[in-house]
Amino acid sequence: MLKNYQKTLCCLLLICSSHFAIAQTVPDPASHFGFPIGEDYKLATFTQTEAYFKKLAAASNRTKLVNIGLTEEGRAQFMLIISSPENMKHLDRYQQISRQLAHGKGLTSEQAKSLAAEGKAVVWIDGGLHANETVGIHQLIETAYQLTSRNDEETTGILDHVIVLMTHANPDGQELISNWYMRHKDPLKRTISGVPTLYQKYIGHDNNRDFFMLNMKETQNMGRQLFVEWLPQIMYNHHQAGPAGTVVAGPPYRDPFNYVFDPLLMTSIDAVGAAMHNRMNTEDKPGYTQRNGSVFSTWYNGGLRTTTYFHNMVGLLTEIIGGPTPADIPLVPSRLLPNSDSPNPAQPQKWHFKQSIDYSVSLNYAVLGYARRYSDEILFNTYKMASNSIRKGGTDTWSFSPKKLEAINDAAKNDPALATVNRSGLPVKYYDAVMKDQKLKDARAYIIPADQADITTAVKFLNALIRTGVDVHQASAAFKVNGKNYPKGSYIVKTDQAFRPHVLDMFEPQDHPNDFKYAGGPPVAPYDAAGWTLAYLMNVKFDRIADQLEGPFTLLPNGALLKAESTEPVKAQAYQLSAAVNDSYVVVNDLLKAGAEVHRNTADGSFYVPAAGKSLEVLKSSAAKLGLQLVPAAAKPQQLVRLKPSRIALWDTYGGSMPSGWIRWLMEQYHYQATVVFPQEIDKGNLNSKYDVLILVGGAVPAAANDGGGNRYQMPEPENLPNEFKDRTGKLSVEKSVPALRAFMEKGGHVVTIGSSTALAYHLRLPVRNALVEMTAAGTERRLPAEKYYIPGSVLRADFDQSNPSNWGMDKAADVYFDNSPVFKIAPEAISGGQIKPLAWFGNPAPLRSGWAWGQAYLQDGVTAFEAKVGQGKLLAFGPEITFRAQTHGTFKLLFNQLYL
Template sequence: MLLLAAVASLALPAYASAAPMADAAAITTPKQALGHDLGEDYFLASYRQLQTYWKSLDAQSDRAQLVEIGKTSEGRPQYMMVVSSPENLKALDRYRDIAAKLAKGEVSEAEARKLAGEGKAVVWIDGGLHASEVEPAQALMLAVYRAVTDNDAEWLRILDDTVILFAQVNPDGQDLLADWYMRNPDPKQRVAGASTIPDPRAQTPQLYHKYIGHDNNRDFYMSAQAESTNINKVLFRQWFPQIVYNHHQTGPTGSVVFMPPFRDPFNYNYDPLIMTELSEAGAAMHSRLVAEGKPGSTMRSGATYSTWFNGSLRTISYFHNAIGILTEIIGNPTPMPLPLVARNQLPRNDLPSPVAPQTWHLSQSIDYSLSMNRSLLDYASRNRERLLFNIWKMGANQIEAGSKDSWTITSHDIERLEVAAKGKPTPPQGGIDPALYAQVLRDPAKRDARAYVIPADQADFPTAVKFLNALIKTGVTVQKANAPFTAGGKTYPAGSFVVLTAQAYRPQVLDMFEPQDHPQDFEYPGGPPVRPYDTTGYTLAFQMGVTFDRVLEGVSGPFTPISDLIAPPPAKVSGSGAAGWLVSHRLNDSFILANRLTKAGQKVYWVDGASSAEGQDLGTGALWIPATPKAKAIVETAAAQLGVPAYAQGSAPTARLVQVKTPRVALADVYGGSMPSGWTRWLLEQFEFPYTVVYPQRLDAGNLAKAFDVLVLPESVGIEAQGIERRRRGPGQPKPEDIPAKYRSWLGAITAETTGPQIAAFLKAGGAVVAVGDSTGVADMLKVSVTNPLTETVDGKVKPLPGTKFYIPGSVVSARLDTRAPLAWGMAADTPMFFDSSPVFRIDPTAKGIKPIGTFATKTPLMSGWAFGQERLEGTTAVVDACVGKGHLFLMGPEVNQRGQSHAAFKLLFNGLYLGAAPDANPCQ
């Protein structure tokens, strides 16, 4: 031990004393803890085993400190292991404080250089986010063991220069997948999902996150779920790492692993220094693998990943001036074939070292992951001071940009510049007239906002507060006005909120308020579109229906920064009338109030007409709550806790009153889980709607009207809408005998032959069906007289328009609503909706009992994202109310509840639920 220490000190004298060697013999090995080696064929460790093992390592090693960062959706503790040299761990608060000061960009350059010289690079390394991608969670466990036992000179240097945050980011999923894989006592019969040969037996019965499955990596700017909230708190409010490494699986076919650099386009909002540092880090990782004789790493064109979208764990980092790393690696505890792909045997810039076809083992993938971890940590160590200074520099750049006139240039600005240059002479130096730069690209009317003001007097202020909390969860600084103030020539009331762009996280601010302007991205002129990594338009302020003003000049006033999440400001129960209370239907949280009242046995009505109280316009469909002592207590609590104002009246409204009752909701799902169904479960719970999850076998059994008032058919439960591109499906369903008996009733499919007649009978008896997205294909089952106009007939078959004619891969568009219809009560006439290759409708003009509720009224409905051929939407119908017998079929083509974000459109779903239990509100017969 002493000899080894002496050798290490000769090699790296500056680091040996700071990071003394660990006594590896005193630390429990994975095999001692688990009975298996990590990466061993036919074995997966669970999160229960991970947390027990990490607690042992925490107790045994002076390099490790175990931290609980919060609870998961299922209530498990979510752990992060902090690893560094023992000396660094003793000064951990100091290094965290340095990281925070530099990331916020608020110190002087001289102070930043001093802090960068003193600080330690902070690197986040995770695993397990997508639990069916089993390799990252297993590699994470071994990485922590190696981190506390490796004693080579390079590692001792890394420990001295860095603070490493190792985190399991989906504990619930790891337990589910490990238990599912290990349930078979015969190891050779165990199958896992991340394989080139999908096996239905690997399909877990439910999603590998309690609510949202794979979409747990789409929630990071919204922070709706517990885990993303925990992670964002560590990344952007506590530790501020300069590098965020998010491990995933599986790699592109014919290669081993994809890693950055990524393909274009990158998002125009973040600092360009991110892109250069990202390329540096990616190059270091590729070089390490090649040097170690680990072939098969690919980049850029090797896969579809880009850096445009904000919502995933690594991409949100770019909007916070941190390097976000994604790797996608192959691997399976059941040995798998690595297939031969001809083009991947020819070396090229994006695949410098091809890999031979072979039988691949999980242990090989873990070896790659450990090498990639170390290469990134070596990069962080060697560039420690520069990384720390550069995160300050990017933050300072953003503060400066938000403090003066600035412009964000997009591809459409360049198109305008080229149009302006047409017909003008070419300057002697080439190019186009430089005067056009100022005229087009520096148009004063198009400059970036200096601030965004969210007024307190908007129609649904509690929802605006939820939006602000999403910003705060991601580290954005929000300020509250303590008194009235003026900005941009307009006066705002006290209690309004201000988000200044002169802050380090300005890219995140812009991305949440401004429309995403995604370029027209085609393989070649006139060719097919290049499919984006994820959605192209998602502006959260639009999706949530928040009223805000862009202020182009500097703003100051009686503002106080908000230090933590905001509670909705208490509302008033005003008036002295004793008959009851009026509550506006415009507030989403009014549905929570209604659900609490009906659950308590209190009566609630909708007013069929316009209402006002104390000079406030309450809109159509306001809630009328007759006075009782119990109702009074519930109304007062909602006003105080939810911010829902109520107006006491001396008499009941004279307009027709429609009593609403607690709807008995059936929510469709399928074996393996539908993510939209899971999001809908989460949403119903947030707004306190009771529901029952039903599977195809229950629907096929019929007699639905006896148990339910309304059936919700969310996106992706196996119904195909006419002319809609088939969504990607999983490996299929297992045989009943291959799964435990308790899950067999979940098997089956919604079919026109068996399920269709039962849904028809339910509707004819007076039930309601809310169908969203591709599930609107139920209209075809029921022979409702609507068609999809965005189709063409090819060889006698109806097909969606090709992407060369129409393409909206995930964007925010505006729909015109008939707010006189009960389904749209409380909504804005022009409402943002999320459109992702969604169905739209044309109603047969001769059909009776079918009404358009939402239509696309212009040739340019796009609000945010990418919409090629958007003019084809003009005159089409987005939302339909169709009578089928006594019941209503509500067809909602756009995803009105997409990923828990589209608060502006939630009322379509919620109104549909209540109308299912209130047939008198909108009678079909």
């Protein structure tokens, strides 16, 4: 008996010593990087971080390093999975449980509870998305080290119950920012400001606005892990900086929250936020603010944190102060008095990088500690939210929204019998009139017909859904619904699925509440956009089905991308490509690059391609890759114009413009050749010798009186600027740039302006004026105040002149993305004389389709896009953001049409 006991004891000691030895071999950051994480004036590069993660994975049996894909610059993007050695042996099983519970289908409540008891909570922690927010990636390094090296009860308990997905969100950005900061030998000269390019190849800060669209490689990599592979129950997205006078802003967040969310999601965010806040106070770490203490809400979809909400995940965001260069917490008296948003204010003081790292690690441990204690509850709640979504999508339901509540109130106001009724409550009949109206029922499904004109763009829309884990069906035969026939191959997106909130959000209009600081006061700006309905922005044709839908439908594999199907074209002398199809422009560009003959039919803008020589080969190859059907031309059109590719210049600036970066990416996707130009080159003039078209995105052109906006992209010029970037500095000016642009147009050049850069029309003294102004008592014009007119990022419906070549391929009425965008009044004689042609306008007083529009009646009859003759050339002015974040496929052709000779 004693011998057996001694033998068991020896084995336990060997196991413990072996475990301790493994932990001891984990390299600490100082030994690898040459400095401890959080040391002032020191940043780690991605090259160093990649090598360190590989060391951790090799040294510790708690880790697995996964390459989740390549970045836009070709670097490996890593996710470090950390858990107990025992859990690491069964990762596949725990991943399967996480997926089963997240999707919810086919499980009873009892089965879900059993899986939740067996499973491990999965928590995502990322860092470095916004690379100039340097705390993010460095806290990731430090937390990874502590989780792989510490053997205290808290850490081992976390690892026993939790699987941690530590994800590097932006390798390219870390390499750029860290090398830029560390380039000075003198630490006191080190600064992050003045970086010459965006810290994501194309879109910089907008990499946190790409998570329902998933255009960029990095967001695709992360989206697959979040929405298809792992489906974590909690995800934590690190950012900075906190509001002035605080240290960190975190959950819970301010209203409004999106009405499609399950209420359990909101209370779960509150619970995890309380755990984070409590830990800060327990550890004497003051300065945490929540709810109205910061600007962050849970309305928006599209961010790394916010898109997870639409997938029943507890998404966390913190914004913390700090960086490698010591700074100060400023004195903000209003922040010093404790309140429910900030019960433990921070005092003004000098702040060091290590303090931010310590705070961040504590916050991570707070989240992981919560996941440890409530692992089975967290897993089951994921199932509960999924099953709620499935139930709602499979029954008749009516969701609340501000417009529906307004309809109830309006009905009651018009009832004279209610004059003497106690207005603290209304008769239920008014509720029933709206919330039981069959026309207002929630959708059960959406049908995307396969025979719509631009099916390849519809497939891109479906792939955006699929990348976020949404289930899609396809019809294996023709079918009929509500008297309408649909062809085989049509797609069906049902709402009786776990991610119903995301499905609704992509198809249905967002109904943002009227949110003002006080009655009659200024509006409270939404966090990012107010409306973004993707099906509208992409001009996808779909039918909304409110009743149960059955048919010859096949469920497609989850996460597997679609491709539009093309067939061998019928032999013909020539083929036509529709201007309404975005991918037609890809084929045209491939043909032009090959030197093939391409014409445009001036009757409708379609492309006419003789099937001669290399044309047929290029046509077949390009169309097959895209899934386009080649249509034989019935006859040669009488009015044809031979096309040539334009020499395209795209404005950019030192430090990088995100709108310009998005268009640069777009040009590559649609096979245009564009040259990036900077202000100095424009100011030199003689642009016609090199370019035919110049694109000026929002923020490029200086503001004009009563215009607002204006150029926003002037970066500070750092000392010792490398020679390769010296020609990028400066900004466009009225004095030098406008005359150069005028000369370019007068000699035949075309200038395309978007958003605030349409102010060029005012600088050119064209007969246009701002439509959104009012007269003051003094008899002068001023911009409408926000209390009267305010339209943050939303989707509006505009009317288009289909006969104008600039609008070829557009519908008569189409959706545009509008963000307090320019609207114009044009002198009647300028229109009648042919100098200016309106391209788009608001023909009714209520053009809002999705989002928030206060005072939208002011838009009626306002022109939102026009073209104007300037000498032998043209100015194209598009007030709406026609290429916004590469989401607005429905208006891409407004740009594409300008890019040919």
